[in-house]
Amino acid sequence: MINLSKTYCILLLYLIFSYASIQAQHHNILYKLVNLPQAGDSIVKQQVDYVDPGISGSNLTWNFRSVNPINNFYNLKYRNHTSDLNQIEGVEHSTIYRYEISGDSLYHTGYENSTTYMTYTKPELKLRFPFRLGDSISSYFVGEGEYCHRINLNVAGKTTISADATGTLNAPLGLTFKDVLRVKSLREYYQTGIDSVTMSLESYAWYVQGNRYPVFETIKTSTKKVGQKEVEHKVASFFYPPNEQAKLLADTNNWLITYREEESKTIEDLFTNCQLIPNPVQTQLRIEYDLTEDSKVSFTLCDNLGRAKIVLPPTNKTAGHYSETLSLDGFSSGIYPINVLVNDMVKTLKIIKR
Numbered sequence: 444m445i446n447l448s449k450t451y452c453i454l455l456l457y458l459i460f461s462y463a464s465i466q467a468q469h470h471n472i473l474y475k476l477v478n479l480p481q482a483g484d485s486i487v488k489q490q491v492d493y494v495d496p497g498i499s500g501s502n503l504t505w506n507f508r509s510v511n512p513i514n515n516f517y518n519l520k521y522r523n524h525t526s527d528l529n530q531i532e533g534v535e536h537s538t539i540y541r542y543e544i545s546g547d548s549l550y551h552t553g554y555e556n557s558t559t560y561m562t563y564t565k566p567e568l569k570l571r572f573p574f575r576l577g578d579s580i581s582s583y584f585v586g587e588g589e590y591c592h593r594i595n596l597n598v599a600g601k602t603t604i605s606a607d608a609t610g611t612l613n614a615p616l617g618l619t620f621k622d623v624l625r626v627k628s629l630r631e632y633y634q635t636g637i638d639s640v641t642m643s644l645e646s647y648a649w650y651v652q653g654n655r656y657p658v659f660e661t662i663k664t665s666t667k668k669v670g671q672k673e674v675e676h677k678v679a680s681f682f683y684p685p686n687e688q689a690k691l692l693a694d695t696n697n698w699l700i701t702y703r704e705e706e707s708k709t710i711e712d713l714f715t716n717c718q719l720i721p722n723p724v725q726t727q728l729r730i731e732y733d734l735t736e737d738s739k740v741s742f743t744l745c746d747n748l749g750r751a752k753i754v755l756p757p758t759n760k761t762a763g764h765y766s767e768t769l770s771l772d773g774f775s776s777g778i779y780p781i782n783v784l785v786n787d788m789v790k791t792l793k794i795i796k797r
Contacts, residue, residue, distance in 0.1 A: 471609050471624040475547060475572035478655055482523045482531050486656060486683065489615070490514040493677035496647040496661050499627070501576070503610030505649070507659055510615060510680065517681065519656075547572045547788055553586065559596070561588035565751075567602050567630070568789060573709075576624060579605040581791055583745060583780070596636040599750075603629045612649050614659060615682050620651040623658075639669040651685075658683050710788035713738050717783075723795035730767040730781075730792075737761050741784045744769060744794075757784065771796050 491510040497503065517535070524530040529544040530552075538556040542549055543566065550566035568582035586598040608625040630644040643665045648657035660681040667673040717732040730742065740760050744753040753769055771779075774796050781792040 471576050471606075471622055473570070473572060473574040473606075473624065473626070473650060478570075478572070478650070479544065479549060480521050480531060480533065480542065481655070482521050482528070484521045484655070486519050487515075488517050488519060488660075489682045489684065490517045491615070491680050491682055493663065494661055494680045496625070496627075497608075499607035499625075501609050503608055504613070505610065505623075505659075506613045507680075507682070508613045508615060508617070510682070512615075513679070542569065546786055551584075553588075559588060559590050561586050561596065561598070568604070569602075569628075570604060570626075571788065574604075574606055574626070576606045576609050579603065580789065582782075582789065585750065590636075597634060598632055598636055599634040600630060600632040602631070612651070612659060616684070618685070620649075620658060622652065624650045626650065626657075640666060642666045654683070654685055656683055658685060710783070710785050710790045713788075714740075714783060714785045714790060717792070719792060719794055723797045724771055725797050726770060726772045728769045728771055728794060730769070731764075732766075733764050734760055734762050734785075738785050740765075742767060742769075743782045743784070745780050745782065752779075 490513045491507075492513065494507050494510055497505060519533065519535045521531055521533050524532045524541055531542050531544070533540040533542065538554055540554045541552045543552050544550075548571045549569045551563065551569050552566045553560075553562040555561065563584050563586040565583060565585040567584035568580060571578075571580050581601060581603045583601050584599065586596075588596045588598075590596055605627050606624055607627045610623055610625075612620040612623045614620060626648045628644075628646045628648070632642040635642050644662070645665070646660065646662045649659040650657050660683070662678040662680070664676045664678060665673050666676070713735055715733045715735060717730065720729045720731060722728070734740070738760060739757050741757040742753075742755040743751050745751055752774075755767060755769075769781075771794075776796050779794050779796060781794060783790045783792060
């Protein structure tokens, strides 16, 4: 005979833990409406000694409570760059960083300070919304600029953004944050403008619900010269006091569930059943795919520096099945990325050229 009381208890526990799991997953998501930087925001963050970000994973605990302060009045401001509300600037440490909002994505388009001016001819993808644990996006960037108005600079590289960890954060001021989502950013420079030197910039940002910006952040750079060992430069960490962010969310505290539903649609929902035929390929490559909704679609085949080699321009397409053909005749052997752009969302495919 089945013990109904025991069965009911097991079912109840299952529902409780399932609900808790759903809530945790819900909390660990970045949404455009809440987490996109806003012109007019001004926040004072505290610069502290560099802190090792630790490993990736779930249900971790980070103890940053006893960090040593370096600068208690490190100001970060956002403002409009032009009359176009989709172009904004972040100003900190005497440097202006320029960004552009396109669809569900935030792009870094350049920066300038007293000595350096840089414009990305191929912008760097900084974040795509919504963004949750396990998500990862990559983009190639190319930039041109000058140093001290007399030395030309040319940079190129790849940036990978990943939501790599969740857990509990013990922060300064005796604060503890649950359901924290950590986002890792790795920018790798293949070309730095300095002969034989490559560089990488690795940063981590800890996000909690109810805050537009991270509550903690670490930044580290590494440089390497041909024939020499890599050198790490542990730059700094930053603590964002949550009281500084509370007033910034006043305009988004009453956002509705409908926004989540709209932003939950990813490129994988629209661009489906993709096949690269054949792969590896010798000359002619066929891309077969389906669109589940009317969408604007484009394809760009790049080399390993992110330079466009073949471009199929944006075209408005109705829902249905499609086939595109690319000729790789004359291309050398190697691996080539193809960036698929669907309604301003990016997906990278890779082909092998024989």
